Amino acid sequence: MAKKLTSPVYVVEDNIDTDQIIPAQYLTLVPTIPEEYEKLGSYAMVGLPDDLYPIEFIKKGATKTGYKIIIAGKNFGCGSSREHAPISLGAAGVEAIVAESYARIFFRNSVATGELYPYEARERLIERVKTGDIAIIDFDNDTIEINGQVHQLKPMGDVRPVIEAGGLFNYARQSGMIPGP
Amino acid sequence: MTLTEKILAKASGRNRVAAGDNVWVNADILLTHDVCGPGSIGVFKREFGQNAKVWDPMKIVIIPDHYIFTADRLSNRNVDVLREFAKEQGLSYFYDVIDDPEGHWAFNVARGQLRRQHGSRYQGVCHAALPQRGHTRPGEVLFGTDSHTCMAGAFGEFATGIGNTDAGFILGTGKLLIKVPETMRFYLEAELPKGVMAKDVILNVIGDIGFDGATYRAMQWEGPGASALDMDDRMTIANMAIEAGGKNGIFPADKKTFAYVDERTRANGTKSAYEPAELDRDQIFAFDKVYDLSKLEPTVAMHPNPGNRALAKTLEYVRLDRAYIGSCTGGKTSDFVAFAEVVNGKRVQIETYGVPATSEVVSDLKQARLGETSVWDVLIDAGVMMTENASCAACLGGPQDTFGRLNAPLTCISATNRNFPGRMGSKESKVYLASPYTVAASALTGHVTDPREFLS
Numbered sequence: 001m002a003k004k005l006t007s008p009v010y011v012v013e014d015n016i017d018t019d020q021i022i023p024a025q026y027l028t029l030v031p032t033i034p035e036e037y038e039k040l041g042s043y044a045m046v047g048l049p050d051d052l053y054p055i056e057f058i059k060k061g062a063t064k065t066g067y068k069i070i071i072a073g074k075n076f077g078c079g080s081s082r083e084h085a086p087i088s089l090g091a092a093g094v095e096a097i098v099a100e101s102y103a104r105i106f107f108r109n110s111v112a113t114g115e116l117y118p119y120e121a122r123e124r125l126i127e128r129v130k131t132g133d134i135a136i137i138d139f140d141n142d143t144i145e146i147n148g149q150v151h152q153l154k155p156m157g158d159v160r161p162v163i164e165a166g167g168l169f170n171y172a173r174q175s176g177m178i179p180g181p
Numbered sequence: 182m183t184l185t186e187k188i189l190a191k192a193s194g195r196n197r198v199a200a201g202d203n204v205w206v207n208a209d210i211l212l213t214h215d216v217c218g219p220g221s222i223g224v225f226k227r228e229f230g231q232n233a234k235v236w237d238p239m240k241i242v243i244i245p246d247h248y249i250f251t252a253d254r255l256s257n258r259n260v261d262v263l264r265e266f267a268k269e270q271g272l273s274y275f276y277d278v279i280d281d282p283e284g285h286w287a288f289n290v291a292r293g294q295l296r297r298q299h300g301s302r303y304q305g306v307c308h309a310a311l312p313q314r315g316h317t318r319p320g321e322v323l324f325g326t327d328s329h330t331c332m333a334g335a336f337g338e339f340a341t342g343i344g345n346t347d348a349g350f351i352l353g354t355g356k357l358l359i360k361v362p363e364t365m366r367f368y369l370e371a372e373l374p375k376g377v378m379a380k381d382v383i384l385n386v387i388g389d390i391g392f393d394g395a396t397y398r399a400m401q402w403e404g405p406g407a408s409a410l411d412m413d414d415r416m417t418i419a420n421m422a423i424e425a426g427g428k429n430g431i432f433p434a435d436k437k438t439f440a441y442v443d444e445r446t447r448a449n450g451t452k453s454a455y456e457p458a459e460l461d462r463d464q465i466f467a468f469d470k471v472y473d474l475s476k477l478e479p480t481v482a483m484h485p486n487p488g489n490r491a492l493a494k495t496l497e498y499v500r501l502d503r504a505y506i507g508s509c510t511g512g513k514t515s516d517f518v519a520f521a522e523v524v525n526g527k528r529v530q531i532e533t534y535g536v537p538a539t540s541e542v543v544s545d546l547k548q549a550r551l552g553e554t555s556v557w558d559v560l561i562d563a564g565v566m567m568t569e570n571a572s573c574a575a576c577l578g579g580p581q582d583t584f585g586r587l588n589a590p591l592t593c594i595s596a597t598n599r600n601f602p603g604r605m606g607s608k609e610s611k612v613y614l615a616s617p618y619t620v621a622a623s624a625l626t627g628h629v630t631d632p633r634e635f636l637s
């Protein structure tokens with residue numbers, strides 16, 4: 001299946017921690033309750049300092065973001081292990097992140113939930129693109145095209161089968177670890 | 182094999198594993214709390230069915246601790262969700278906020294934050310309570326829905342933080358697929374000099390390797406300096422493996438470990454058998470470095486991340502609005518005793534909040550004495566606002582009415598473990614991380630202060 005994703009990108013710096021992705025006061029929301037899942041999405045990225053990020057990730061009054069792709073620097077998702085972080089991004093409508101590197105638990109949670117594709121870039125994309133630029137991710141060829149330039153992404157390796165299966169549970173069912181539904 | 186590899190080999194039923202292998206491991210304990218428990222339970226029910234039973238009711242430990250003493254309605258509800266689940270599944274180790282198994286938890290604002298509002302089973306911060314209640318054992322595998330689960334590595338076990346989906350999976354199966362991490366070794370020589378604490382060790386190491394310097398890796402602590410540390414100090418260090426991005430931190434188990442674990446499992450009637458992993462000679466490390474503890478000085482991690490290191494003595498110009506002592510890493514009995522040594526007979530100059538990690542710490546502090554006075558009263562007399570309600574409190578900000586939360590753009594020195602923007606409340610606030618000694622000395626002066634001048 002040829003899969004491509006086209007969207008404007010939202011660009012963030014190095015070391016975006018989970019308190020910035022979803023501040024702690026919203027962790028009272030339980031992601032498996034549908035209304036609370038939607039709410040979590042509406043707060044995605046509100047912890048970013050306003051002076052560094054003058055463009056809002058989610059427009060005032062909206063519950064979803066217009067940016068389905070986030071381009072990030074190093075160590076994205078560091079800090080707390082809250083699964084609320086990838087979930088809030090997924091609930092806000094983000095489908096893929098392209099970062100230079102990830103904090104371990106954020107990466108793991110993205111894979112296990114199947115909420116989003118955590119791609120690693122081979123170069124420092126955040127210096128070449130700005131928020132609002134249009135990108136096309138080609139999942140079959142592991143590339144991202146921005147401003148007419150195609151950049152190769154790192155293949156997801158070991159975890160690809162888990163993501164392709166749609167998360168940990170589906171993967172475990174397919175591989176016979178747990179019985180089917 | 183390294184300690185982490187040995188434990189993971191055993192837990193996956195293999196003779197050997199190597200860094201990079203993906204293996205299904207059996208969990209010995211699954212830990213969860215009020216922030217991630219309800220979501221993990223939600224995943225478990227969605228995937229295994231509304232009437233599904235957990236894999237082993239004796240291996241699940243639920244410790245509400247994060248958002249407890251708040252009027253926030255959803256926070257109070259989340260504690261009730263845990264109670265319902267514990268009842269329905271017949272879980273032995275649910276440390277409820279209230280004593281009535283049919284009741285509902287509601288924080289009483291009128292009674293205030295300082296006086297005890299919880300029942301007799303309630304513990305406080307999960308990572309500090311887990312060993313106290315006899316749930317940490319050498320050689321075991323512990324998964325917890327909280328990044329500081331790595332603190333239990335102090336007891337010679339593999340302990341790591343996971344998300345709700347992983348936890349939901351373990352609730353149903355007792356297993357998890359994980360990648361064996363590479364190991365970094367930190368070999369500690371000599372002993373800590375006066376005025377320098379375990380917190381200074383880990384802040385130094387994170388300053389050296391960077392706060393993503395151990396990403397996907399195990400941090401193994403060895404050497405005579407590690408053996409000389411007591412269990413509280415080992416916990417402080419293992420706790421902050423995650424601040425370097427680490428998957429886990431681990432100390433070899435020794436006589437001190439066995440003494441602690443044996444006493445606690447006996448006192449609490451928890452499982453007392455365990456098989457420690459012993460150090461091999463053929464360990465392969467991705468990084469190996471010797472630290473001479475006697476050379477360390479009081480250290481601070483400056484805003485905005487735990488790797489932003491400076492010596493306390495070079496930061497005297499930083500004026501502070503607030504001091505905070507508490508959390509899993511900095512709210513243990515030994516942390517408060519160290520703090521009290523510095524402030525004994527003096528008055529703090531800035532507002533200073535003290536939040537014991539567990540209710541056992543509260544009672545320890547009321548019993549332990551400095552001279553004629555209890556440690557608790559030394560702290561109160563020095564002007565520290567001490568709460569009897571052990572919890573995470575302002576360590577992670579939390580709802581607006583959380584005790585000690587930075588609700589304005591304040592500058593705070595804190596004995597906690599994270600200082601990312603907004604971690605303790607307002608995203609305009611600035612947090613400096615330091616040892617209990619350094620936080621205490623700074624509370625006395627109102628600016629960042631090297632504590633050695635108060636400890637002669």
Ligand code: SF4
Nearest residue numbers: 306508509573576577
């Ligand atoms: S005390 Fe702080 S670091 Fe420890 S578990 Fe609670 S919120 Fe996390």
